[in-house]
Amino acid sequence: xxxxxxxxxxxxxxxxxxxxxxxxxxxxxxxxxxxxxxxxxxxxxxxxxxxxxxxxxxxxxxxxxxxxxxxxxxxxxxxxxxxxxxxxxxxxxxxxxxxxxxxxxxxxxxxxxxxxxxxxxxxxxxxxxxxxxxxxxxxxxxxxxxx
Amino acid sequence: xxxxxxxxxxxxxxxxxxxxxxxxxxxxxxxxxxxxxxxxxxxxxxxxxxxxxxxxxxxxxxxxxxxxxxxxxxxxxxxxxxxxxxxxxxxxxxxxxxxxxxxxxxxxxxxxxxxxxxxxxxxxxxxxxxxxxxxxxxxxxxxxxxx
Numbered sequence: 001x002x003x004x005x006x007x008x009x010x011x012x013x014x015x016x017x018x019x020x021x022x023x024x025x026x027x028x029x030x031x032x033x034x035x036x037x038x039x040x041x042x043x044x045x046x047x048x049x050x051x052x053x054x055x056x057x058x059x060x061x062x063x064x065x066x067x068x069x070x071x072x073x074x075x076x077x078x079x080x081x082x083x084x085x086x087x088x089x090x091x092x093x094x095x096x097x098x099x100x101x102x103x104x105x106x107x108x109x110x111x112x113x114x115x116x117x118x119x120x121x122x123x124x125x126x127x128x129x130x131x132x133x134x135x136x137x138x139x140x141x142x143x144x145x146x147x
Numbered sequence: 148x149x150x151x152x153x154x155x156x157x158x159x160x161x162x163x164x165x166x167x168x169x170x171x172x173x174x175x176x177x178x179x180x181x182x183x184x185x186x187x188x189x190x191x192x193x194x195x196x197x198x199x200x201x202x203x204x205x206x207x208x209x210x211x212x213x214x215x216x217x218x219x220x221x222x223x224x225x226x227x228x229x230x231x232x233x234x235x236x237x238x239x240x241x242x243x244x245x246x247x248x249x250x251x252x253x254x255x256x257x258x259x260x261x262x263x264x265x266x267x268x269x270x271x272x273x274x275x276x277x278x279x280x281x282x283x284x285x286x287x288x289x290x291x292x293x294x
Contacts, residue, residue: 015220027220027222029222036219036222037223039217042218046194048195048196049195051219067214067216070186070190070193070196071189071190072162072183073165073175073230074174074175075182075183076182076185076186077186079230081216083216083218083226084220113294114293114294116291117289118289119264119290120288121286121287121288122287122288128288131290135293136292137291137292138289139268139289140266140267140268140289140290141268141287141289142264142285143265143267143275143285144262144283144284144286145264145281146262147252147261147262
C-alpha cells in the first residue's frame, strides 16, 4: 500500500477514475488522451505539483493531485491543496480514500504545509461527509468563473 | 494604473493591507516581518506563483497572489487561483478591486488558464457579492483542515 508519483503510462487509468463519477461523465473524453497527457506533463514539469496514485498489490485504486502553494498572509502560511481525489468505483467505501488522504496529509506536513484545502462541488454531499470525517470544515465558499 | 509584480520592499505594505480586515487582525503580526519575507521569497522562486500589487500614481492600492495550477482532469484544464485579494481601506468601494480582478483575469487567460477559482470565508458576504458581480458562482464548498 503506497501513495506514489504517477507514471505517464498510467494517465489512462487516472482519467478512467475521473470519468467514473456523476460529474466526470459529462466533461471527460477518453477518445483522445492528448490533452490529458499534456496536463500530466505540465504537472511533472512543475515542482509545486505532484500527481499521485494509490497502489495496492500492483493495482491502482485511487488518485489525487497535490499542489503546494507558498504565501505571504497568515505569517507566510504554506498551503497544500488537493484536486481530482478519486477512488476506483469497485473499491469505494473500503477505506482506500481515507488511507490515501491520510498519506497525502503526511506528505504535505513533511513539505512544510500548515493547512490543507480543497473545493468540492456543493452537490457532492458524500464527499463533504468524507472530508469532514478527516477533520476538514466547510468554512469557505468555493467560487469559480470560466475565463 | 497597473497590476505589476510586487517588489520585496513592498511586503510591509502588503501585510498592512492583509491586517486591515476583520479576519486579518487576529492572524497577522507586523512586529516581525521575517515570515512574510520568507513567504514572498518562496513565491518569487516559484514560476507558478506571482504576488501582484495594483499601483495608481505611484501608490499601492491593492494586492493579490496568482497561482497557475496545471491538471489532468477536464481534458487537461489549467486553473488560475487567487489568494489574499485586498484593497487599501481608504479606497474600498472605488472600483479598484474590480479593475484589479479584471486585470488578473486577463493575465490568467494569457497564461492559458480556462477557469479562475478562489475560496472566501463564508462570513465575508460583501466579498461574495463582489466576486458574483465579476461572474464567479458559489458552486463549491471550500474545505480546510489544519495539518
